[in-house]
Amino acid sequence: MNAVENTFHGDIDYAMLHKIYESPDTEFNERRYSPAVCTGINIQKINGNPDLSKASTSYVERQNLTMRMGMRRYTRLTNAFSKKVENLAHAVSLHYMAYNFARPHGTLTKANNGRKTTPGMAAGISNRVWTYRDIAALLD
Structure with a gap:
């Protein structure tokens, strides 16, 4: 959050969406990798007056996928x-x-x-x- 403050100096409407995941089934998880299931979200106003109905992780998740697909170093479960x-x-x-x-x-x-x-x-x-x-x- 310091990056947001340092960049916009408080002049931004900013919210944070935190996803809550259920604990993975340990026996199943030992056999194979599978992502955890999202069971809920927590949206928190950080600064200004953000429209909480528009808080989303879609853009950052898409950017993370683009990075993983474009750079082997970011591929999951790899030795690169x-x-x-x-x-x-x-x-x-x-x-x-x-x-x-x-x-x-x-x-x-x-x-x-x-x-x-x-x-x-x-x-x-x-x-x-x-x-x-x-x-x-x-x-x-």
Whole structure:
């Protein structure tokens, strides 16, 4: 929550949704991995006047899935990892650079009358879709 406070200095409507999971069946869990079942939620106002009916984890869960699918280091139950935290930071940076500048997003493209559009273009900080060669040229 410090990141929110440090970024917006209290000038934000912010709520937190906490999911409550049931304890997994130990015998079943020892045989195979399966995610726990969500049995409830707790929504808490953190700052400002947020609309609690719109509090959701959908966006962050989708972003986490995109990271897991795009970087082997974040795949669940794997032995792939970065030996150095610096290597992990580089991998995450490359992932987000490609995600925001080299990968057109369907909803943004549709909203832009079919013109392939990246989040960087939608934010007005790029005027084109970058190639992976463009990104590689930025590296030291």
